Amino acid sequence: MKVLTVVGARPQFIKAAPVSREIRRKADEILVHTGQHYDKSMSDVFFEELHIPVPDYNLHVGSKAHGRQTGEMLSKLEDVILSEKPDCVLVYGDTNSTLAGALAASKLHIPVAHVEAGLRSFNRRMPEEINRVLTDHVSKWLFCPTKTAIRHLASEGITEGVHLVGDVMLDAVLYNKRLAEEKTTTLQDLGLEAGSYILITLHRAENTDDSERLRQIIEAINRLPMAAVLPLHPRTRGKMEQNGLIIDNDHVQLIEPVGYLDMLQLEVNARKILTDSGGVQKEAFFARVPCITMRDETEWTETVELGTNILTGADTGKILEAVETFEVEFSEIEPVFGDGHASGKIVEQIIRDLG
Known part of the structure; x- marks a missing residue:
């Protein structure tokens, strides 16, 4: 075959x-x-x-x-x-x-x-x-x-x-989680402590191609009150430059895109994850980390129904409120994947x- x-x-x-x-x-x-x-x-x-x-x-x-x-x-x-x-x-x-x-x-x-x-x-x-x-x-x-x-x-x-x-992403996470622990030093390299930072990903066309949505998201990132790291997608970087937008927040580290093992290590050790990615929403669930999704809807509806993921859209105020208040008790969450x-x-x- x-x-x-x-x-x-x-x-x-x-x-x-x-x-x-x-x-x-x-x-x-x-x-x-x-x-x-x-x-x-x-x-x-x-x-x-x-x-x-x-x-x-x-x-x-x-x-x-x-x-x-x-x-x-x-x-x-x-x-x-x-x-x-x-x-x-x-x-x-x-x-x-x-x-x-x-x-x-x-x-x-x-x-x-x-x-x-x-x-x-x-x-x-x-x-x-x-x-x-x-x-x-x-x-x-x-x-x-x-x-x-x-x-x-x-x-x-x-x-x-x-x-x-x-x-199959659960298969991948289970297989690679231990490998990431053994091989990556990304937290030390970035000066991050486990459970003390927000991991951000931003790349969806619905956010990056809409200048107003992108502006509101960048404004929220610029007002984050705690340590954060953002591996910046090349396409997102280009859209930010095109719209005259910059990250201007001493709490936020902008880094180049990272490999999967480094990303997995960043996810597992984050306090919260702020994303518009479908895959990262699931990986946050597997990592037992609260997920804040900057979209108006999600294909992973189970994560929202179970209360591990909250949708904020691109609204600056909603994003910041979720960063401040959204918490999850994962011991009560059913494994659905x-x-x-x-x-x-x-x-x-x-x-x-x-x-």
Whole structure:
């Protein structure tokens, strides 16, 4: 059996690591990197740290407008699929790489496996929402992290090929947490004490492409009353420069993007996490750290319902109030993202169905 895996963005590298290990124990894998994240600090370091094999193909698509980027990926992936003739194509999450892989495979009648199926924010203005909805509707296997995701699919008439497997990011966190403790010195390097700082991530298009939302978020960061660290995404840096915005707060350390192990160490030891990332919301849950999400909705609704995550939008006042007051008693929180063995369940199901 030959599986062609498509990745292209930082969260997908993390998700692919445990699944690829399982695939390679039992089948052949062709790994394709679209090049959607093209900066070395956002890409190469993840393959090195997570022991993911060097991609068999790197399409070097890079940053472009959504339509142009997706179209170029679609064209190049079609050539790869025709050449490799895989038994299935495996895609992750909700990026343009995800959609391009799913469309290229489905048009060539190659079955698609979607890891992290069934997520919905119900905001069709988000490109990620369009990507995940379309991908789900062309997939043969829909591997869901939660029962909520299964209900979302059922409401859209998708009931065949749906499997509750848990979250592959939990697999990754469990595998890498000890490695991070042994190998990273990022807290010492940054002069941070465990439990005494806020970790910030900011990159979503809905925030960075909207100048007013970005202004309000930067204003909140500039008014933070305690130590904070912000690994600044290259795209966010460019949008800040374009809008004349700067971080002007002695409490906040601006650093370059960090590798996964360093990021995991920063998450696990943070007092609170302030983010607009889907993946970081989950990692905060796994790390048992209160999460403040600078979005109006989230695809990870379970974290909000369980009270471990609060939505503030881009409102300066709400962000600062949450930083000051939002606390969580994690001992009372139900584990809803599986048992840490999602990767094995995914590979077993594909092998079973393909015979």
